[in-house]
Amino acid sequence: MNNRRSKFLAAPYALWAAGFILIPLGMIFYYGFTARKGGFTLDNITAIAEPGNMKALILSLILSLISTIICFILAYPLAWILANMKFGKGSFVIIIFILPMWMNFLLRTLAWQSLLEKNGVINTILSFFHLPALKIINTPYAIVLGMVYNFLPFMVLPIYNALEKIDDNIINAAKDLGANRMQTFSRIIFPLSIPGVISGITMVFVPALTTFVISDLLGGGKILLIGNIIEKEFTQDGNWNSGSGLSFVLMIFIIISMILTAKYDTSKEESAP
């Protein structure tokens, strides 16, 4: 009875998943393996090896990896501080922290554009103090900045959640047994926060890898990431087949990265006593 009812409750989501996840995925799969003039082909998949596409993919991987690392370095101490705050205070800071996320993602990125521009806000202030101008707009640095800014909360929140859940008694036990602060952190706290770190990494790395808005707005259209190439296939070239093929390849890369991180996750858990 109970089982049947829960199945019934899942029906709306099953419908949703079929209509907006499975069918679109099937369509991408279908287009990806179909030639423009019809018939099966692998050309859309192997197109990833073309120099332009390959370069964009590698650049995307590098930039999203850098952004993920920077996000992690910034987020972990922050999450640690927040988790150690007294309850009310910590959640207040969290709200402050996610407040910008209540604004539209596009608007926030556009704001960075006008901040970084040649005659933008930052350079106006710098020139007022006779300091040299900041010239990072339309370079990969600006794109990394945009990624870190936009995706940082997605790293902080899961790590904060994981750290907050750690029972104080476990930490006290470690101290009782003679572990110093460094050992407590590396042997107890960090391993226990790994699940949060993993989901943080996924939540930053995947959107960073597929973004095309950030690179378009902050890269001045001069830096093509794989997301830009796919977007152009659909909107400018009208080539759905090639766009789907490349999306498919990108999905494979995302799945690989998730498998890698998940593997790291379990092996850590096993080695932890």
Place this chain on the structure above:
Amino acid sequence: MKQWTALLLLAVITALLTGCGRKTGPNGEVIVYNWGEYIDPDVLVMFEEETGISVIYDEFETNEIMYPKIENGASLYDVVCPSDYMIEKMIQNELLAEINFDHIPNIKNIDSQYLIQSREFDPDNKYSVPFCFGTVGILYNKTMVDSPIDSWDILWDERYKDNILMQDSVRDAFMVALKRLGYSMNSTDETQLQQAKESLIVQKALTQAYVVDQVRDKMIGNEAAIGVIYSGEAIYTKSENNDLEYVIPKEGTNIWIDSWVIPKNAPNKENAEKFINFLCRADIALKNFEYITYSTPNAAARALITDDEIRSNPVAFPDFTQYDNLETYRYLGEDATYQYNALWKEVKSY
């Protein structure tokens, strides 16, 4: 066709979501598919009131997004407003219906020079009625350049490194490079295209950014000295920043024309013709011009413009006979389009 099933599915879903609550006027309906921000909304209301035909209005962002929808026939439209080369492609692929001009007496308001120019893509003027047109040229800031500009060469001038804004679209970028080299912007010659690509790669180092609509705001904000822009934006930018000047380079440029066409599978062809005829009426065309500021090919509407500076503005209404190197984009066929896209990708990812 192959994309048919998938799109049908989407169409069914959209129909389910939007189908309920649609109210049809006493004289039926007309389904319009137009560029975003490309009509005065009041005009649609006036049309509904005068004719009793209700307007279902839908917008697209690029010709390439519009085309597959018409090709698949998944969503039916009565009247669409594509650009020149896309109209040629639609004619070639037999997607368009011949317009019955007996139902469009107001065609007499359209200046004949635009109908003649339209023959580049619609050889017998059978399928299209010009709606808006313009040129592509250079917008420059008088205070930031040394001398008046009259050539595309300025976009390759080292002195303006990081001060140049290029159009982020294949055809417009290659148009600039091909015209500068003295070739046709509809070239499909491999060596000419390679040369154009090489020069665009050289230019990339000098370019501040590749943008589309943002040229307008960046030029107004003095972010760059020189930008490639559509003439329709030129009048507006000058009104916001008086240092800006628009010029058609001496090597020639693109005259683009966006025209109304009727797809073959249009369910309400007669209403579509009524709609086109309505838009060709002088007062309506004027109202629309004042709203969207893109040049109108409607001579009768132009005569009604009260501001002399706009009516005789060579930027808004250039005299085609003064130039011998103006061209309109042609549809180059699938292979050449693919070649252009591939070369442009090489430039962009260089």
